[in-house]
Amino acid sequence: AQSVTQLGSHVSVSEGALVLLRCNYSSSVPPYLFWYVQYPNQGLQLLLKYTSAATLVKGINGFEAEFKKSETSFHLTKPSAHMSDAAEYFCAVSPSGNTGKLIFGQGTTLQVKP
Amino acid sequence: NAGVTQTPKFQVLKTGQSMTLQCAQDMNHEYMSWYRQDPGMGLRLIHYSVGAGITDQGEVPNGYNVSRSTTEDFPLRLLSAAPSQTSVYFCASSLPGPSEAFFGQGTRLTVV
Numbered sequence: 001a002q003s004v005t006q007l008g009s010h011v012s013v014s015e016g017a018l019v020l021l022r023c024n025y026s027s028s029v030p031p032y033l034f035w036y037v038q039y040p041n042q043g044l045q046l047l048l049k050y051t052s053a054a055t056l057v058k059g060i061n062g063f064e065a066e067f068k069k070s071e072t073s074f075h076l077t078k079p080s081a082h083m084s085d086a087a088e089y090f091c092a093v094s095p096s097g098n099t100g101k102l103i104f105g106q107g108t109t110l111q112v113k114p
Numbered sequence: 115n116a117g118v119t120q121t122p123k124f125q126v127l128k129t130g131q132s133m134t135l136q137c138a139q140d141m142n143h144e145y146m147s148w149y150r151q152d153p154g155m156g157l158r159l160i161h162y163s164v165g166a167g168i169t170d171q172g173e174v175p176n177g178y179n180v181s182r183s184t185t186e187d188f189p190l191r192l193l194s195a196a197p198s199q200t201s202v203y204f205c206a207s208s209l210p211g212p213s214e215a216f217f218g219q220g221t222r223l224t225v226v
Contacts, residue, residue: 004156009154041219041220043118043204043217044157049212097212098208098210099145099214100146100163100164100208102147104158107154
């Protein structure tokens with residue numbers, strides 16, 4: 001069965017610092033991978049997705065993620081954190097290739113300090 | 115464009131009561147899903163549907179029923195609420211394939 005592990009339930013960075021949120025997956029087949037962001041009291045919004053095209057995927061709000069098959073990882077990065085990036089971030093995998101059935105990681109809360 | 119609409123936003127139930135969480139989408143998406151979000155556990159799939167008349171169980175289906183009579187609507191029914199069902203519930207819709215899943219704003223349910 002496929003699964004997703006996010007390392008670190010809480011990450012704190014200073015404004016302007018690098019953001020790195022870690023995601024590892026287990027999959028017996030090439031996966032489809034996603035990062036979603038959830039702002040307080042809101043639903044989830046897609047940041048970016050990997051669908052076996054380019055291994056470096058660019059998303060909205062300056063975020064990007066790199067798919068590394070050898071490490072089974074899909075870490076999310078942003079060069080310079082902004083206060084508005086404070087939110088909860090979820091990594092997810094699609095076991096069937098359809099996003100009607102997603103498996104989510106536990107989530108990472110990003111705090112941005114001024 | 116409304117997207118995915120969930121009602122109600124908040125609900126308090128007594129143990130043993132029943133209720134239906136409503137979900138509607140106006141994007142003509144074939145796929146619809148229900149997830150529950152609990153602290154430290156991410157989102158877990160309850161039930162999903164790949165089209166009108168077709169539903170299947172997800173990871174945590176016990177205590178929940180669904181049906182899909184139209185493309186637009188996918189209600190989630192709790193037949194006899196239990197405190198363990200206290201959670202935030204999200205409905206999502208998407209097209210087939212690895213497309214973007216669109217989420218509603220959530221329903222915060224408390225069972226006392």
